[in-house]
Amino acid sequence: xxxxxxxxxLGSFYAAVALGFSLVWGIMNIINLAHGVFIITGAYIAYxxxxxxxxxxxxxLFFSMGMLFALGWIIQYGIINRVIRGPLLVTFLLTFxxxxxxxxxLQNLFTSDNRFINSTIxxxxxxLGSAHISLVRFISAAIAIVLTAALxxxxxxxRLGNAILxxxxxxxxARLMGIDIRxxxxxxxxxxxxxxxxxxxxxxxxxxxxxxxxxLFTLRSFAIVVLGGLxxxxxxxxxxxxxxxxxxFLPVVLPRVGVGYENAVAFAVFVIVLLVRPTGLFGKAxxxx
Amino acid sequence: xxxxxxxxxxxxxILELQHVTKRYGGLPAVDDVSFAVQRGxxxxxxxxxxxxxxxxxxxxxxSAAPTSGKxxxxxxxxxxxxxxxxxxxxxGRTFQLTQPFTGLDIRENVMVGAFFGxxxxxRSQALHVADEVLARVGLAHKATLKGDQLTVxxxxxxEVARALAMDPRILLLDEVMAGLTPAEVTxxxxxxxxxxxxxxxxxxxxHIVRAIASVSDRVLVLHHGRKIAEDTPDxxxxxxxxxxxxxxxxxxxxxxxxxxxxxPASEWMEGLA
Amino acid sequence: MxxxxxxxxxxxxxAGSGPASGDATTTRAGRGxxxxxxxxxxxxxxxxxxxxxxxxxxxSNWTIxxxxxxxxxxxxxxxxxxxxxxxGNVTFFGIGAYAVAVSFLSNPKVISPYDPQRPQQFFIGLxxxxxxxxxxxxxxxxxxxxxxxxxxxxxxxxxxxxxxEIVTQRDVAGSGGLASPPFPPLSLHIAFYYGFVALALxxxxxxxxxxxxxxxxxxxxxxxxxxAAQTLGIATTWYKVGAYVLSAIPTAIAGGIYAYYSSGxxxxxxxxxxxxxxxxxxxxxxxxxxxxxPIIGAIIFEYASQQFALSSxxxxxxFGYHFGSDTLLGVAIIIVAIALPQGLVRVVQEFTRxxxxxxxxxxxxxxxxxxxxGVRRVRKFIAANGI
Ligand SMILES: Nc1ncnc2c1ncn2[C@@H]1O[C@H](COP(=O)(O)OP(=O)(O)O)[C@@H](O)[C@H]1O
Ligand SMILES: [Mg+2]
Numbered sequence: 001x002x003x004x005x006x007x008x009x010l011g012s013f014y015a016a017v018a019l020g021f022s023l024v025w026g027i028m029n030i031i032n033l034a035h036g037v038f039i040i041t042g043a044y045i046a047y048x049x050x051x052x053x054x055x056x057x058x059x060x061l062f063f064s065m066g067m068l069f070a071l072g073w074i075i076q077y078g079i080i081n082r083v084i085r086g087p088l089l090v091t092f093l094l095t096f097x098x099x100x101x102x103x104x105x106l107q108n109l110f111t112s113d114n115r116f117i118n119s120t121i122x123x124x125x126x127x128l129g130s131a132h133i134s135l136v137r138f139i140s141a142a143i144a145i146v147l148t149a150a151l152x153x154x155x156x157x158x159r160l161g162n163a164i165l166x167x168x169x170x171x172x173x174a175r176l177m178g179i180d181i182r183x184x185x186x187x188x189x190x191x192x193x194x195x196x197x198x199x200x201x202x203x204x205x206x207x208x209x210x211x212x213x214x215x216l217f218t219l220r221s222f223a224i225v226v227l228g229g230l231x232x233x234x235x236x237x238x239x240x241x242x243x244x245x246x247x248x249f250l251p252v253v254l255p256r257v258g259v260g261y262e263n264a265v266a267f268a269v270f271v272i273v274l275l276v277r278p279t280g281l282f283g284k285a286x287x288x289x
Numbered sequence: 290x291x292x293x294x295x296x297x298x299x300x301x302x303i304l305e306l307q308h309v310t311k312r313y314g315g316l317p318a319v320d321d322v323s324f325a326v327q328r329g330x331x332x333x334x335x336x337x338x339x340x341x342x343x344x345x346x347x348x349x350x351x352s353a354a355p356t357s358g359k360x361x362x363x364x365x366x367x368x369x370x371x372x373x374x375x376x377x378x379x380x381g382r383t384f385q386l387t388q389p390f391t392g393l394d395i396r397e398n399v400m401v402g403a404f405f406g407x408x409x410x411x412r413s414q415a416l417h418v419a420d421e422v423l424a425r426v427g428l429a430h431k432a433t434l435k436g437d438q439l440t441v442x443x444x445x446x447x448e449v450a451r452a453l454a455m456d457p458r459i460l461l462l463d464e465v466m467a468g469l470t471p472a473e474v475t476x477x478x479x480x481x482x483x484x485x486x487x488x489x490x491x492x493x494x495x496h497i498v499r500a501i502a503s504v505s506d507r508v509l510v511l512h513h514g515r516k517i518a519e520d521t522p523d524x525x526x527x528x529x530x531x532x533x534x535x536x537x538x539x540x541x542x543x544x545x546x547x548x549x550x551x552x553p554a555s556e557w558m559e560g561l562a
Numbered sequence: 563m564x565x566x567x568x569x570x571x572x573x574x575x576x577a578g579s580g581p582a583s584g585d586a587t588t589t590r591a592g593r594g595x596x597x598x599x600x601x602x603x604x605x606x607x608x609x610x611x612x613x614x615x616x617x618x619x620x621x622s623n624w625t626i627x628x629x630x631x632x633x634x635x636x637x638x639x640x641x642x643x644x645x646x647x648x649x650g651n652v653t654f655f656g657i658g659a660y661a662v663a664v665s666f667l668s669n670p671k672v673i674s675p676y677d678p679q680r681p682q683q684f685f686i687g688l689x690x691x692x693x694x695x696x697x698x699x700x701x702x703x704x705x706x707x708x709x710x711x712x713x714x715x716x717x718x719x720x721x722x723x724x725x726x727e728i729v730t731q732r733d734v735a736g737s738g739g740l741a742s743p744p745f746p747p748l749s750l751h752i753a754f755y756y757g758f759v760a761l762a763l764x765x766x767x768x769x770x771x772x773x774x775x776x777x778x779x780x781x782x783x784x785x786x787x788x789x790a791a792q793t794l795g796i797a798t799t800w801y802k803v804g805a806y807v808l809s810a811i812p813t814a815i816a817g818g819i820y821a822y823y824s825s826g827x828x829x830x831x832x833x834x835x836x837x838x839x840x841x842x843x844x845x846x847x848x849x850x851x852x853x854x855x856p857i858i859g860a861i862i863f864e865y866a867s868q869q870f871a872l873s874s875x876x877x878x879x880x881f882g883y884h885f886g887s888d889t890l891l892g893v894a895i896i897i898v899a900i901a902l903p904q905g906l907v908r909v910v911q912e913f914t915r916x917x918x919x920x921x922x923x924x925x926x927x928x929x930x931x932x933x934x935x936g937v938r939r940v941r942k943f944i945a946a947n948g949i
Contacts, residue, residue, distance in 0.1 A: 024908065025712075029712075031712045031715070031716060043618075044783065079896060079900065081948060081949055082900045082947065082948040083899050083903060083947045084904050084947070084948070084949055085946070085947045085949060086713060086899075086946075086947030087903070088647060088711045088715070089715070089842070089846075090846075090899050090903045090947065091899075092649070092715050093645060093728065093839065093842055093843065093846065093898075093899055094895060094899040095897055096649075096835075096839050096895065097839075097843075097891070097892045097894070097895025097896045098892065098896070099892075100836070100839075100888045100889070100891050100892035100895070101888070101892030101893060101896070102892075103888065104888040104889040104892065119912055122701065124740070141823075153779070170895060173947075175896055181949055182949060200897070201783040215723070215835070219716075219720060219723060220929065222716050222720075226713075258729075260727070260731045261727055261728070261729075261731060262729045263720075263723045263726075263727045264723075264724040264728060265722040266720070267717075267720035267721065267723060268724070270708065270716070270717070270720065271705070271717055274709055274713055274717065275705050275708070275709075275752075281623055292914075312885040315946075350793060351792075351793075352789060352792070352793065359640075370642060371792065371799075372792040372793050372799075373792050373795045373796055373797045373798065373910075376792075376793060376794060376795035377795055382793055384789075384790070388787050388789055389786075389787065389790070389795075390782075390783055390787050390790060390791075391786055391787070392782070392786050392787035393782065393783075393786055400779075401779060401783050401791070401794055401796075402794045402795075404776060404779060405776075405780065405783075405791075405794050405795040405796045406794050406795040407795075412774075427799075435787070447921070450796075451790075451794060455794060473854075
C-alpha cells in the first residue's frame with residue numbers, strides 16, 4: 001500500500017517538474033537545459049520568502065512563480081528569440097549556457113550547502129490503512145494536478161492559449177494571422193519558467209536542494225516527456241506516473257540499483273523508450289487541443 | 290532467359306509489387322497494390338492528391354517500409370533492404386518535396402550521386418559525371434550556386450540530375466514537372482524520352498495528364514491507395530471509372546486549358562489537386 | 563515553401579537566410595583546404611615553440627589550450643562534419659583518463675616510482691582507453707545515432723552523466739572514483755605538452771583529409787540531408803558510427819594524457835558536462851565543419867578564460883569550473899550563440915567574399931565600398947537566426 005501511495009504522489013509531483021519543459025519543447029521546439037536550474041531557483045525563492053517573511057511555503061510558491069515568470073520572459077524576449085531560427089544545436093547550446101550562468105549565480109548567492117524549506121505542516125499526515133500520507137506531499141501532488149488542469153484549460157479555452165497552440169503548429173501561418181510571435185514565445189517561456197518555479201517551491205519542502213541539483217531535474221524532465229509524449233499537458237502526468245513507477249519499484253526488483261543511480265536510471269529509461277517508441281508511450285507529435 | 294534483350298520487344302519484369310500495403314496509423318496510404326514494370330518501358334502513375342503515389346515511390350526506393358506485401362527488383366525481394374542498398378542495385382528516385390544538400394553547390398550535389406551511387410569512381414571522375422549530367426538537364430550554368438538558391442523548377446531538375454548521376458536501371462520520378470511552364474514541360478518530356486532511349490526504365494508519377502499520356506507506354510491509376518486501372522494511356526484516360534474517380538468534372542476544365550495555351554500548365558494541375 | 567529566387571538566383575551570391583551549415587564546404591572546393599592546412603601548421607608550429615620561451619606558467623597554460631584544440635577537433639568530426647549534436651563527448655575523455663589510472667593501479671608489483679615498467683603502464687592504459695572508447699562509441703552510437711536532433715543531443719549528454727555516476731558508485735580507481743594513482747614523477751614535464759601538440763597535428767591532418775575524402779563527402783551529405791544521402795547510395799549508419807568512433811579516439815588519448823598530467827582527479831572533473839559543452843562552444847566560435855575553426859576557437863576561448871581567471875584574482879586551476887569560470891563559460895556561450903553561430907572562420911569568409919562580377923550587389927570597386935559591403939553582409943549573416 002505504502003509504495004503505491006508514494007508512487008502516485010511522486011508521479012504527480014513529477015508532472016509539475018516536467019510540465020513547463022514539455023510546453024517549451026512542444027511549442028518552440030527548444031530543449032531548455034536550464035529548466036532544472038529554474039526549478040532550483042524557484043526552490044531558493046520560496047525558501048527566502050518562507051524564511052524571511054514567515055509565510056507558508058505554499059504561499060511562497062506564488063512568489064517563485066511570479067519571479068520566474070519575469071525571468072523567463074526576459075530570457076526568451078531578450079536572448080532566445082535572437083537565435084530561435086538557428087540550428088537546433090545553437091538553442092541547445094544557449095540554454096546550456098544559461099544553465100551554467102544561473103547555477104553559478106545561485107552558488108555565489110547561496111553557497112552550495114544543502115537547503116530545505118521547513119513547512120509548518122511538516123510531519124502532519126493522514127493514515128490510510130497501512131499507508132501514511134504526508135500532508136506536504138499530498139498538497140504538493142494536488143497543486144501539481146491543479147497546475148496541469150489550469151495549463152490545459154488555458155491552452156484550449158482562452159484566446160491567448162489558442163494563439164500559443166497556433167504558433168506551435170505553424171509559426172508562419174500564425175504570423176500571417178496577426179499573432180506577434182515574439183510576444184507569444186516570450187509568454188510561453190515565461191509560463192514554463194513559472195511552472196518550474198512552482199515545482200521548485202514544492203520540491204524544497206520534500207527534499208534537500210543545492211545549486212547543482214538542477215541537472216538531474218532536466219534529465220528527469222526529458223525522460224518524463226519522452227515517456228508521455230508531447231501531446232497535451234495530461235501526457236506529462238502520464239509520463240510522470242510511469243517514471244515515478246520505475247523509480248519507486250525498480251529498487252524493489254533490483255535492490256542494488258537503488259540509491260545513487262538516479263541519473264543512470266533516468267537516462268536508461270529515456271534511451272530505451274526512444275528506441276522502442278520514438279513518439280512516447282502515449283504521445284502525439286505536437287501540442288494540440 | 291530472354292533471347293532478345295532490346296527494350297521494345299523484350300518483356301522482362303524489372304520491378305514488381307505484390308500486394309503491397311502501407312498503413313500510417315490504421316489508414317492505408319497504399320492499399321494492396323500489385324503491378325509489374327517491364328524493363329525499358331515508361332510507366333506513368335497518376336492519381337489525385339493523397340492517392341498514395343509518393344508513398345509508393347518511397348516503398349520502392351526504401352525510405353518507407355511496406356506494412357505487408359513484397360517489392361521485387363530483378364526478381365529479388367528488396368522490401369527489407371535499406372535505401373542505399375537499393376540505390377546500389379540501380380534504383381534512383383527523386384523527391385516530390387525536393388531534398389537538396391543545401392550547403393553544397395549544385396555540382397557537388399550531383400557529384401555525390403555519382404560518387405556513392407556508382408562503384409569505383411574517383412573524385413574527379415564523379416565530378417566529370419556531374420558536369421555531363423548537369424549539361425543534360427540544363428543546369429550547367431548554375432553549377433556553382435548553393436542547393437537552396439534554386440527556383441522550384443531548378444530544384445526539380447537537380448533532383449533528376451542527382452538520380453541520373455547514379456546511372457540507375459530504373460528511375461522513379463515523383464512529380465518532377467509540377468510547377469513548370471508548358472515550354473519547360475515539353476523539355477522535360479523530351480528529357481525523359483532521351484533517358485528512356487538510353488535503356489533506363491522510368492516510372493513517372495505526375496499530375497499533368499497531358500505529359501503522362503504523351504510520354505508513357507502504359508499508365509497506372511491510383512485512387513485512395515488502390516490501383517483502379519492499368520493500361521495504355523488512351524484506354525485509361527477514356528475509362529469511365531477513371532474519369533469518374535479521378536478526373537470527374539475537372540476533365541472538362543483540362544480540355545479547356547489545353548485550348549488556351551497562355552494558361553500555364555500549373556494552373557490546371559492545381560485544378561486537379 | 564521553397565523560396566522563389568527566380569531571375570536573381572543566378573547572379574546574387576547572398577542567400578536570403580544564412581543556412582545553418584553555411585559555407586562549411588568552402589574548404590572542399592578549390593585550393594581552400596591547402597591554405598587551411600598551412601594556416602593550421604603555422605599555428606601548431608607557433609604553439610610548439612612556446613616552451614622555448616622558458617616560462618612555466620605559459621607552458622602549462624598552453625598545455626590546456628592545446629588539449630582543448632584536440633577535443634574541439636575531435637568533436638568536429640561528429641558535430642561539425644556529420645552535424646550530429648554530440649553533447650557527451652566528455653565520456654570518452656573520462657574513459658581515457660580512468661583507463662590510464664586503472665592501468666597504473668593494476669600493477670601493484672611495481673613499487674619503486676623509478677621502475678622502468680612504469681612508462682609502459684602509461685601506454686598500456688592509453689591503448690586500453692582508446693580501445694574501450696572506440697568500442698563504447700560504437701555500441702552507444704549504433705542505437706543513438708538513429709535518433710535525430712534534440713534526442714541525440716540529450717542521449718549523449720545523458721551518457722556522460724550516467725557513466726560518471728557509475729564510475730563514482732562502482733569506486734573505479736578509488737573510493738568514489740577518486741583517482742590518485744602512483745604516477746611516477748616525470749622528469750620531462752614537457753612530454754605532456756608535446757603529446758598534446760602531436761595529437762593536435764594528427765587531428766589537423768585527419769580533418770584536412772576528411773575535408774577532401776569520400777568519407778568526408780558522405781558525412782557532409784548526411785549533415786546536409788540524411789534522407790537524400792541514403793537515397794543516393796550512402797550507407798549512412800556506418801558512416802555516422804565511423805565518425806563517432808573517429809571522434810572518440812583522440813578524445814580518449816587526450817583524457818589519458820590529462821590523467822597523468824593532472825596526477826589525480828575525480829569523476830566530477832573528467833566527466834563534467836562543462837568539458838563537453840566547451841568542445842561544442844569553441845568549435846562553434848571558430849566555425850564548425852571547418853579545418854581551422856576548432857583550432858582558432860579553442861585558442862581564443864581558452865586563452866580568454868585563463869586571462870579572466872587571472873585578472874579576477876583566482877587561482878588558475880586546470881578545470882577551474884568552481885567559481886566564476888562557469889559564469890564566464892555561460893556568458894561566452896550566450897554571446898557566441900547570438901552573435902557568432904556561424905563561427906569566426908565563416909564570418910571572415912563572408913566578409914572577404916567578392917560579389918560575382920556584374921552582380922547586383924557589387925557597388926563600385928573602391929576599398930571603402932568593399933569594406934562597407936562586407937560589413938553589411940556580415941551583419942545580415944549574424945542576424946539570420948532571430949525572429
Ligand atoms: N509519413 C506519413 N505519415 C502519415 N501519413 C502519411 C505519411 N506520408 C503520407 N501519408 C498519407 O498517406 C496518403 C498518401 O500520401 P501521398 O503518398 O503523399 O499521396 P500522393 O503522392 O499521391 O499525393 C495521404 O493521405 C497522406 O496524408
Ligand atoms: Mg505526392
